[in-house]
Amino acid sequence: MPADFNWAIGGEAGDGIDSTGKIFAQALSRAGRHVFTSKDFASRIRGGYTAYKIRTSVEQVQSVVDRLDVLIALTPRTIEENLSELHEGSVIVYDGDRTTMQNVEIPDGMVGLDVPLKSLAEDAGGAIMRNVVALGAACAVTDFPIENLDSALQKRFGNKGQKLVDNNKQAARLGRDYVTDEYDHEFDYSLETTDSDYVLLNGDEAIGMGALAAGCRFYAGYPITPATNVMEYLVGRIEHYGGHVVQAEDELSAINMALGAARAGARSMTATSGPGIDLMTETFGLVATSETPLVIVDVMRSGPSTGMPTKQEQGDLNQMLYGGHGEVPRFVLAPTTIDECFWKTVEAFNLAEKYNIPVYLTADLALAVTEQTFEPEAFDMDAVEIDRGKLVDEDEIDEWLDESGHFRTHAITHDGVSPRAKPGTAKGAHMSTGLEHDELGRRTEDTQMRVEQVDKRNRKVESAIERESFDYREYGTPGADNLVISWGSNEGALIEALELLEADDIDVHVISVPYIFPRPDLSAEINAAENVIVVECNNTGQFADVLEHDALCRVDRINKYNGVRFKADELAERITDTLADTAPAEVSQ
Amino acid sequence: MSSNVRFTDFKSDKQPTWCPGCGDFGTMNGMMKALANTGNDPDNTFIVAGIGCSGKIGTYMHSYALHGVHGRALPVGTGVKLANPDLEVMVAGGDGDGYSIGAGHFIHAVRRNIDMTYVVMDNRIYGLTKGQASPTSRSDFETSTSPEGPKQSPVNPLALALASGASFIAQSFSSDALRHAEIVQEAIEHDGFGFVNVFSPCVTFNDVDTYDYFRDSLVDLKDDGHDPTDYEAAKSVILDSEKEYQGVMYRDENAVPYGEAHGVTEDMTEIGEGAPEDAMDLVREFY
Numbered sequence: 001m002p003a004d005f006n007w008a009i010g011g012e013a014g015d016g017i018d019s020t021g022k023i024f025a026q027a028l029s030r031a032g033r034h035v036f037t038s039k040d041f042a043s044r045i046r047g048g049y050t051a052y053k054i055r056t057s058v059e060q061v062q063s064v065v066d067r068l069d070v071l072i073a074l075t076p077r078t079i080e081e082n083l084s085e086l087h088e089g090s091v092i093v094y095d096g097d098r099t100t101m102q103n104v105e106i107p108d109g110m111v112g113l114d115v116p117l118k119s120l121a122e123d124a125g126g127a128i129m130r131n132v133v134a135l136g137a138a139c140a141v142t143d144f145p146i147e148n149l150d151s152a153l154q155k156r157f158g159n160k161g162q163k164l165v166d167n168n169k170q171a172a173r174l175g176r177d178y179v180t181d182e183y184d185h186e187f188d189y190s191l192e193t194t195d196s197d198y199v200l201l202n203g204d205e206a207i208g209m210g211a212l213a214a215g216c217r218f219y220a221g222y223p224i225t226p227a228t229n230v231m232e233y234l235v236g237r238i239e240h241y242g243g244h245v246v247q248a249e250d251e252l253s254a255i256n257m258a259l260g261a262a263r264a265g266a267r268s269m270t271a272t273s274g275p276g277i278d279l280m281t282e283t284f285g286l287v288a289t290s291e292t293p294l295v296i297v298d299v300m301r302s303g304p305s306t307g308m309p310t311k312q313e314q315g316d317l318n319q320m321l322y323g324g325h326g327e328v329p330r331f332v333l334a335p336t337t338i339d340e341c342f343w344k345t346v347e348a349f350n351l352a353e354k355y356n357i358p359v360y361l362t363a364d365l366a367l368a369v370t371e372q373t374f375e376p377e378a379f380d381m382d383a384v385e386i387d388r389g390k391l392v393d394e395d396e397i398d399e400w401l402d403e404s405g406h407f408r409t410h411a412i413t414h415d416g417v418s419p420r421a422k423p424g425t426a427k428g429a430h431m432s433t434g435l436e437h438d439e440l441g442r443r444t445e446d447t448q449m450r451v452e453q454v455d456k457r458n459r460k461v462e463s464a465i466e467r468e469s470f471d472y473r474e475y476g477t478p479g480a481d482n483l484v485i486s487w488g489s490n491e492g493a494l495i496e497a498l499e500l501l502e503a504d505d506i507d508v509h510v511i512s513v514p515y516i517f518p519r520p521d522l523s524a525e526i527n528a529a530e531n532v533i534v535v536e537c538n539n540t541g542q543f544a545d546v547l548e549h550d551a552l553c554r555v556d557r558i559n560k561y562n563g564v565r566f567k568a569d570e571l572a573e574r575i576t577d578t579l580a581d582t583a584p585a586e587v588s589q
Numbered sequence: 590m591s592s593n594v595r596f597t598d599f600k601s602d603k604q605p606t607w608c609p610g611c612g613d614f615g616t617m618n619g620m621m622k623a624l625a626n627t628g629n630d631p632d633n634t635f636i637v638a639g640i641g642c643s644g645k646i647g648t649y650m651h652s653y654a655l656h657g658v659h660g661r662a663l664p665v666g667t668g669v670k671l672a673n674p675d676l677e678v679m680v681a682g683g684d685g686d687g688y689s690i691g692a693g694h695f696i697h698a699v700r701r702n703i704d705m706t707y708v709v710m711d712n713r714i715y716g717l718t719k720g721q722a723s724p725t726s727r728s729d730f731e732t733s734t735s736p737e738g739p740k741q742s743p744v745n746p747l748a749l750a751l752a753s754g755a756s757f758i759a760q761s762f763s764s765d766a767l768r769h770a771e772i773v774q775e776a777i778e779h780d781g782f783g784f785v786n787v788f789s790p791c792v793t794f795n796d797v798d799t800y801d802y803f804r805d806s807l808v809d810l811k812d813d814g815h816d817p818t819d820y821e822a823a824k825s826v827i828l829d830s831e832k833e834y835q836g837v838m839y840r841d842e843n844a845v846p847y848g849e850a851h852g853v854t855e856d857m858t859e860i861g862e863g864a865p866e867d868a869m870d871l872v873r874e875f876y
């Protein structure tokens with residue numbers, strides 16, 4: 001594991017925790033350090049405990065750990081909540097002038113820095129900047145050049161006037177100087193900087209950017225945590241490319257608007273979370289049977305019902321795979337990293353149009369709200385390719401007309417893919433419907449046509465499996481006796497867990513799967529391994545179920561459903577325990 | 590758009606399976622005439638149909654069309670029109686489709702004022718499911734699910750539209766062929782959301798709101814000297830529960846359609862073969 005440093009700011013929701021944390025993350029990124037953030041947030045309204053955590057290193061970091069080196073605590077609860085992660089030598093920055101913090105006890109062996117955040121902020125121009133004073137203090141503790149913070153402040157406040165930027169810079173300096181002057185202490189930390197230029201973004205933003213790159217020009221959505229960020233990202237940017245975002249009256253409307261735009265020929269998308277997916281399910285069937293290309297994003301949160309709206313879970317897999325009455329194929333893509341959120345979004349649009357099919361693109365909450373640094377080349381726009389599938393124009397349309405001149409929009413084809421004609425295309429006028437239909441899109445109950453249409457829709461899946469590569473990534477020791485399979489955001493923690501396992505001489509082969517359907521056939525790997533464990537953030541093991549079905553055998557499961565993402569050390573321990581439980585009893589000598 | 594389009598060009602070769610005498614025949618004919626009269630042709634027209642007897646219209650007309658799920662036709666029309674404003678978009682469905690299961694969308698489609706036309710074929714009954722009370726059924730109308738009548742006041746769709754900030758509200762009668770086509774044509778020509786509630790009698794399941802009833806009771810606003818740009822005058826005819834009216838009740842010529850207000854006036858369906866040229870700027874924003 002890279003030599004890392006772990007930092008957090010915590011307080012009450014409404015204390016500006018998120019934006020302060022983001023500023024520090026940006027400063028680290030500007031300084032050429034890698035960053036991986038995580039958020040503990042209870043709810044969006046004021047009152048709940050919330051924290052923004054940063055893990056940073058000069059090497060790539062891709063998970064969180066149970067360790068905190070520097071904590072900015074705005075409330076006593078912040079210290080309580082993080083006691084298990086604080087260690088000897090951890091530094092706690094707090095404002096002892098605050099009534100609630102007056103009697104705060106710094107645990108033995110830790111360094112408490114009482115900094116008058118509020119009054120220093122007032123000296124710089126306003127109490128509201130007290131969190132920035134704390135950031136300045138953090139710079140002093142970590143020997144981190146304050147200029148990096150300056151440029152992050154410039155980015156955050158630049159559009160609100162230079163005066164505000166300057167006040168904030170001053171606030172940071174007052175915090176730094178206070179620590180340097182008042183505490184004659186050699187801190188254990190020194191944050192090295194590098195010349196690298198990284199970009200810092202979260203999964204929701206990567207999905208939004210992927211959509212714009214892929215030519216998505218229409219988005220309709222209804223606000224819901226943790227998917228709203230996708231919509232907020234697109235608003236103000238999509239217009240530049242001639243597109244538009246509609247805030248619909250509900251998710252029923254959102255998916256139907258997106259469907260309408262797609263029928264008109266635009267690349268179109270909607271994003272929501274579990275409750276919204278439930279509402280969209282009836283129309284989902286219509287999208288699928290009318291063979292309309294559409295990308296539907298499900299940013300998963302804990303369910304059922306309203307569940308735990310701001311907590312991690314991977315519980316919607318069955319809903320995406322099987323949701324809706326009747327039977328109709330759909331694709332389900334599940335990126336496992338933030339940069340992959342970008343690329344899988346691009347791919348989702350291409351798959352949707354190549355196979356005239358709805359594509360679910362899902363990110364779990366941890367992936368969606370985590371910010372991480374990448375080389376900008378990870379999002380190389382020149383590598384984006386757009387394939388609109390069988391979209392026919394005026395010149396090609398004759399090929400698809402029947403003897404009386406009607407466009408065969410649901411033509412029975414060998415590969416299962418029918419042509420699309422955009423409205424406005426001469427001779428292309430046609431209808432489609434959620435009723436079972438003939439080649440012209442008109443209602444039919446003809447027994448033979450029904451079977452032909454069902455078979456044709458299913459052939460699209462076979463064609464896709466033949467033509468596309470529904471691949472996976474591997475880590476650790478290929479061919480090892482122990483195989484661990486994962487989907488979604490668990491990948492990062494698993495990779496780091498591998499190092500811990502290796503240190504204990506446990507060889508593990510990790511497979512991380514970004515395609516839920518169609519998915520890679522892992523039956524050979526599963527059957528060859530002695531122990532197979534499927535790791536996922538849900539209670540029943542929904543992915544494990546489908547893998548058992550594929551491989552016709554039983555697998556072990558590591559499930560987590562308390563609302564918190566996996567951590568590397570935790571995973572290493574649970575993998576070790578699971579392997580011990582399944583090991584054949586040793587014959588005593 | 591060709592000028593030699595005849596209204597029969599909008600007819601598909603599917604024979605309607607509506608009951609003989611169903612009001613939907615006349616409603617559809619008027620829509621086809623209005624579309625042809627306004628210079629549209631099947632290749633630039635998109636019809637979105639709801640679910641119900643009325644919703645079958647998508648099959649019997651010839652144009653680009655989608656027959657969607659029950660109650661969601663308006664959002665589909667909204668998406669079509671925004672994605673390609675060059676298309677003529679017409680949404681059609683029943684009173685159950687529009688004022689019951691889809692009522693939420695109705696309010697917001699009216700507010701949004703997208704430049705499209707919405708024709709509700711109001712027979713004051715659920716036709717397709719064989720005769721249950723609809724939101725416009727009279728409170729004492731006996732049906733299979735309301736043997737003593739629904740005992741609730743019927744919704745007044747025109748008032749609902751007015752309260753939601755409509756820019757065009759009209760009502761017509763399917764069997765007054767000339768006036769019905771004229772009124773739908775005005776709705777098409779209106780720059781914004783053109784809403785027409787059409788009395789479209791169900792001869793099989795509604796023996797109260799019949800052709801005879803409408804013929805005897807309808808007052809034509811055209812003969813009445815009604816000024817549709819006068820909000821107060823519109824309000825009083827819309828809220829008048831004593832009479833049934835046909836004609837354009839209200840028209841706000843100053844209302845700005847959604848597309849114009851949001852600068853969405855260009856076809857967004859054409860894209861390149863790769864990411865937009867300046868797409869790397871999106872990445873740089875994250876520095």
Ligand SMILES: Cc1ncc(C[n+]2csc(CCOP(=O)(O)OP(=O)(O)O)c2C)c(N)n1
Pocket residue numbers: 640641642643644659682683684685686687710712714715716717718723
């Ligand atoms: C979600 C859903 N619920 C119920 C139905 C059954 N259904 C089909 S049409 C209809 C009512 C139709 O009434 P209306 O909209 O007035 O159309 P009409 O048949 O009178 O033209 C109902 C309840 C359905 N198709 N979908």
Ligand code: SF4
Pocket residue numbers: 606607608610611612613642643712716717790791792793794
């Ligand atoms: S049941 Fe009524 S609405 Fe349906 S087709 Fe027959 S007459 Fe028309």
Ligand SMILES: [Mg+2]
Pocket residue numbers: 641683684685710711712713714715716723
């Ligand atoms: Mg009806």
